[in-house]
Amino acid sequence: MIGKLEMFMALAREQHFGRAAESLGITQPSLSTGIRQLEDQLGVKLVLRGSRFGGLTPEGQRALVWARQIVGDARRLREEMRFAREGLAGHLRIAVIPTALTWASRLATGFRASHPGVEFTILSRNSAEILSMLENFEVEAGISYLDNEPLGHVSTAFLYRERxxxxxxxxxxxxxxxxxxxxxxxxxxxxxxxxxxxxxxxxxxxxxxxxxxxxxxxxxxxxxxxxxxxxxxxxxxxxxxxxxxxxxxxxxxxxxxxAPGDTGPAVGLVAPYQEPHTPVLQALLDTAEQLAAP
CATH class of the missing domain: 3.40.190.10 (Periplasmic binding protein-like II)
Incomplete structure (x- = not known):
């Protein structure tokens, strides 16, 4: 079920069967079969099909909300069990606004000094893309503006104010x-x-x-x-x-x-709101708070 929900999320994200299959590293027929099996299991039609992807049905839109929650919970469970076996380890993907890339480097360097078993991928993206990637589980965290435009339901850790x-x-x-x-x-x-x-x-x-x-x-x-x-x-x-x-x-x-006297917008770490956070993500939030400029 989890694998099929991840296929469904990839299709909703890419809005194209071929691109969704490629993003998952599977063939397009395998993706189509997985989506149909998920529809059979749930007893509803999730995807509008024609000669190409036609969008999600109303049931598909509601199922997407549940899919994100279920897949997110499953990933947190795996992280918790890995932490119990290995301590802090794994791979963190962070999407960062271009103007904060130097701070992303500081954050990753400071984190790895204490937790060398965690690897990082840092991607440069705009703030809207960061929120979309968090929602679609393409990244575990982002660095973006905190108080200038709406963020939605996320956890945050302040880093600095722009001058x-x-x-x-x-x-x-x-x-x-x-x-x-x-x-x-x-x-x-x-x-x-x-x-x-x-x-x-x-x-x-x-x-x-x-x-x-x-x-x-x-x-x-x-x-x-x-x-x-x-x-x-x-x-x-x-x-x-x-x-x-x-x-x-x-x-x-x-x-x-x-204008050095002006108060600039706050920039910080953003992550999907979770109760609780995975150990790795909680450690990253803690590191951001320790790194924060006065």
């Missing part, structure tokens, strides 16, 4: 300033994160409140691309100060604090 810095070449007109205000970017040609990134929406709101609308000559979902373009094309960007300091190291770039 901002401009990144530019030393010959940029704003490079010699000791501090900048959001209004100083009026008329500047900038490169910024893409609009699907919550950080971009936060910065856009700051610009709007300051009454300016600087142009974005380049947009990217990669902060490395932004830093490279600033250095190569002489543009200017705004990033969280911690990440900005990391990106300018060894480059012909400087940072200038932006």
């Amino acid at each position: 901002y810095a401009a990144v530019c070449r030393p010959d940029h007109p704003l490079a010699a300033r000791e501090v900048l205000d959001w209004s100083d970017f009026a008329g500047q040609d900038m490169c910024l994160l893409t609009p699907d990134m919550q950080n971009r929406r936060i910065i856009n709101r700051a610009f709007l409140e300051a009454g300016v609308a600087p142009g974005a000559g380049l947009e990217s979902n990669s902060t490395v691309v932004l830093a490279s373009h600033v250095e190569g094309a002489g543009l200017i960007t705004v990033l969280p100060d911690d990440l900005a300091a990391f990106l300018v190291s060894g480059r012909n770039l400087v940072t200038v604090p932006v």
Whole structure:
């Protein structure tokens, strides 16, 4: 039953039989057979079929809620039993907003110093994707904004508040300033994160409140691309100060604090709300609280 529920969840996530089968490492006929067997066991039709996937039936939508709960409970049971046998071990997958990747590295390094039996995979994703991946069990945790846009029913552990810095070449007109205000970017040609990134929406709101609308000559979902373009094309960007300091190291770039007195949004670890958490996930939440900036 658990295996068939995982097939059903994969199909609901991918909305395509072929992609769902590939994500599970099985053939498409095996997936189709598993879904039909699940429908037979439950006595209802879960999936609308035609020449391709047509969505979930109303019964399928309700079954998906139960499937996520049952599969989640089964995975927690396996983790509890592994902890009883082996102590803290396993593989943690964490999805992280691009502006928090340096903090993800700190978190993983600090955790593995105490628990070397746990391996990490760190993925760069936007905040909406992180919530979707948590819901679909594609990752065990995420690092995202805590108080800027709705998160839903999750467990959280605060890490830090964002502060901002401009990144530019030393010959940029704003490079010699000791501090900048959001209004100083009026008329500047900038490169910024893409609009699907919550950080971009936060910065856009700051610009709007300051009454300016600087142009974005380049947009990217990669902060490395932004830093490279600033250095190569002489543009200017705004990033969280911690990440900005990391990106300018060894480059012909400087940072200038932006509105240092402002209180920025909180960023932290997010995980599916569970009672109780698995031992590994609880240890990760505890590590995040210990790592949190004052």
